[in-house]
Amino acid sequence: MKEIVQDKHGNPIYLTDERWNHIVNRHSILRNFKNEILKTIRIGKRNQDDLHPDQFFYRQAFSTLPFNYTHIEVVIVFRFKNDQPSNFVVTAYPITQT
Numbered sequence: 001m002k003e004i005v006q007d008k009h010g011n012p013i014y015l016t017d018e019r020w021n022h023i024v025n026r027h028s029i030l031r032n033f034k035n036e037i038l039k040t041i042r043i044g045k046r047n048q049d050d051l052h053p054d055q056f057f058y059r060q061a062f063s064t065l066p067f068n069y070t071h072i073e074v075v076i077v078f079r080f081k082n083d084q085p086s087n088f089v090v091t092a093y094p095i096t097q098t
Contacts (some may be wrong), residue, residue: 005041007058013041013076015089027093029066036062037092040072055077055090061097069094 002014015038019066024031044060048083065072078085 003038005038007041007046008043009046011078011087012085013087013089015041019089023089023092026091029069029094030092031059031072032074033062033065033072036060036064036072037074039091040074040092041076041089044072044074059095059097065094066095068096071097 002016004012005013006012026088040058040060044058048055049055054077056076056078059071061071072092073095075090076087077090078087080086
């Protein structure tokens with residue numbers, strides 16, 4: 001199953017169960033933060049990767065993250081499949097931004 005959300009630029013972006021499992025297996029503290037990850041996609045600040053122009057980083061601050069983490073960053077790849085957007089979450093992780 002996949003969840004589809006729209007970013008603030010109108011782009012549909014999906015998160016599959018496989019990618020969700022990848023995220024929580026690598027960053028287990030995000031297990032209870034799926035809604036925050038989806039919110040990061042919907043309203044977060046977006047930056048394009050300098051080396052991979054089809055890859056974007058979405059970042060959003062959350063005061064509820066454990067330890068000293070301040071933000072969630074979500075990595076998304078923008079592609080087309082059969083002339084339709086196929087934008088998907090690659091991973092997400094907590095970060096500390098000063």
